[in-house]
Amino acid sequence: MTVARHIIGAARRLVRDDQGSALVEFAIVLPLFLLLFFGLIDFGRMGGDFTFANKAVQRAARIAVVRPPVCNSVPLTNARGTVPPGTVPPRFGTSCTAGGSICAVPTAAVCTGQVGNATSDEIWAEVGPLLPAGATPANLRYTYTFDPALNFLGGPYVPVVKVEITNLQFTFVSPLGALAALAGAATGSGMSGTVTFPAMTMTLPGEDLALGNNG
Numbered sequence: 001m002t003v004a005r006h007i008i009g010a011a012r013r014l015v016r017d018d019q020g021s022a023l024v025e026f027a028i029v030l031p032l033f034l035l036l037f038f039g040l041i042d043f044g045r046m047g048g049d050f051t052f053a054n055k056a057v058q059r060a061a062r063i064a065v066v067r068p069p070v071c072n073s074v075p076l077t078n079a080r081g082t083v084p085p086g087t088v089p090p091r092f093g094t095s096c097t098a099g100g101s102i103c104a105v106p107t108a109a110v111c112t113g114q115v116g117n118a119t120s121d122e123i124w125a126e127v128g129p130l131l132p133a134g135a136t137p138a139n140l141r142y143t144y145t146f147d148p149a150l151n152f153l154g155g156p157y158v159p160v161v162k163v164e165i166t167n168l169q170f171t172f173v174s175p176l177g178a179l180a181a182l183a184g185a186a187t188g189s190g191m192s193g194t195v196t197f198p199a200m201t202m203t204l205p206g207e208d209l210a211l212g213n214n215g
Contacts, residue, residue, distance in 0.1 A: 038174035046170050046195065048133045053165055054200050060140055061163040063126060067119040070142045071109035075157045079104040092154030103153050109144040112166065113137030132170065141166045144188035150205055156176035164201040169194040 064070065081101035082088045096103035113120040115137055124137045144159040149206065151158055171194045 010127075020169070042172050042174050045173075049170055050197065050200075052130040053132070053168065053197060056130040057163055057200045059130075060123045060127050061161060061204050064119065064142060064163055065161045065204045066207045067090050067122065069109065069144055069159070069161075070113060070117055070123075071119045071144055072109040073107070073109040073111075074144045074159060075106050078151045078153055078154060078155055078157050081105070088208050090153055092152075094153045095152065096148035096151045101152060103148065106157070108146070109159075111142055113140040113142070130150055134171075135168055139166055139168045140164070144206075147205065158206040160203060161206050162203040164199065164203060165193075165197050168181045168197040170197060 032147050058212075069212045078096060080089065081104045082097075083101065090098065094102055113124060115121065115124075115138075120140075123140070124176050127140075128135070128137075141164050143162040145162070147158075150160070
């Protein structure tokens with residue numbers, strides 16, 4: 001009876017003993033805490049990078065509209081459109097809005113930034129520091145499109161200029177996926193790696209496309 005009484009007493013003491021419960025609770029809570037902590041850091045970085053990139057696109061567009069085009073296929077002047085037989089050709093200086101065939105409509109010119117192009121290099125020197133590490137001039141895409149309201153026959157070709165972010169990635173520095181998995185998230189691994197920057201575009205009408213002071 002004495003031995004049985006000791007065994008029962010020891011079992012009761014084991015059931016009541018909670019000295020290791022704090023360690024177990026700490027092990028459960030720690031991954032959740034780290035997930036929130038590193039998440040705040042990384043998502044704060046991501047928000048900052050997105051904001052700076054958006055400002056970079058705006059600045060790039062403002063420079064591009066007063067500089068020679070980045071793309072090589074942008075015409076210098078407005079050529080005459082198709083003149084129907086027996087029709088008097090419009091005079092030079094006629095607004096391109098006066099008719100559908102007053103001015104030839106050039107194909108939109110699309111290209112990415114390139115090292116060695118004077119305008120691209122100038123823009124990159126201005127906006128490169130605003131973009132995340134690893135970004136290159138090729139992450140800026142330029143589009144030059146025709147707008148008849150900005151042009152007249154025989155005059156300098158003045159396009160609408162669009163600058164946009166392309167193929168730019170944000171990279172997480174913290175192991176969010178692994179931490180989420182430890183915290184019990186079934187799809188935690190999908191949170192790690194990179195995230196593509198959202199669409200960021202700035203469109204402005206061209207000005208003189210010259211080498212004047214951009215201010």
